[in-house]
Amino acid sequence: MKNPIFWTLSLLCCAFAFQAQQSLPARPATPVSVPQAVPICGGLAATGNVLENSSSPAPSSSPxxxxxxxxxxxxxxxxxxxxxxxxxxxxxxxxxxxxxxxxxxxxxxxxxxxxxxxxxxxxxxIKGGKSLDELPGDRVLDQSTCVYRPHVLLAGVNQEITINNMDHTLHNVRTASLMNSVVNKVQIYMPNMPHPSDKTTFKEPEVVNVLCDVHGWMKAYVHVVEHPxxxxxxxxxxxxxxxxxxxxxxxxxxxxxxxxxxxxxxxxxxxxxxxxxxxxxxx
Missing domain, CATH: 2.60.40.1120 (Carboxypeptidase-like, regulatory domain)
Known part of the structure; x- marks a missing residue:
């Protein structure tokens, strides 16, 4: 059995330690780290327990x-x-x-x-601005039910134009203008063959008439332009x-x-x- 003096000293030490701990100032609560918003599937972002809609696109580097x-x-x-x-x-x-x-x-x-x-x-x-490549519309002229479609086409100088015969009949594509070379193409429909198609360009800006010598009512206009x-x-x-x-x-x-x-x-x-x-x- 241990000495009674040992037990007495032990109890006194415990009492002093408890009193010292109680007299210390309260420690502030440790801050809780809140996670940043993290993108998740479906265009939503999670922030804590809240879901926010973030479907708007990211800012473009070139506005x-x-x-x-x-x-x-x-x-x-x-x-x-x-x-x-x-x-x-x-x-x-x-x-x-x-x-x-x-x-x-x-x-x-x-x-x-x-x-x-x-x-x-x-x-x-016009100073600056867009390039000719931004000219609106397609550079395609179709002959469909004996009508040029579209009736008016925009094409830049030296931009390639495709002219198609979509009909089950013969067409003749002929242009009339002042400054550009004449286009005169016969487009013959052949059963079970790809539809006739030709490509052309115009080098000078002007309004070019497009006709069909087979069907006299057919007419279109190509505006050959230098800017968009x-x-x-x-x-x-x-x-x-x-x-x-x-x-x-x-x-x-x-x-x-x-x-x-x-x-x-x-x-x-x-x-x-x-x-x-x-x-x-x-x-």
Missing amino acids: SPVAGDSGVIRGKVVYEGGEVRKLLNVIKDERTCGADDLVDESLLADANGGIKWAVVSISSE YYAVTAADGSFEIGGVPPGKYTLHVWQEKLGEQDQQVEVTVGQAAEINFSYKTLK
């Missing part, structure tokens, strides 16, 4: 030029005579060409007078030219039957300049 350093020109081209819709007189290859009523697109206007197939462009000098600030009007006559550097410009409109007009327009960064053209009723 859109339209939002940052350019503006937009938009408007309508209108015919004061109201709606115009005439049918073509199909007198040949009715089985292929006359399957549908073919509309005369040389002047086509909706119930509000909106003109389809007018061409709007900036005709004054062009637009072809939609079925309601509306147009929009985007990515335009700020400044004052001359805006030009062309329509094959009604002629040409010019107006002045000023473009401001981040803004849309509204401008409309109106053609008088033909007598």
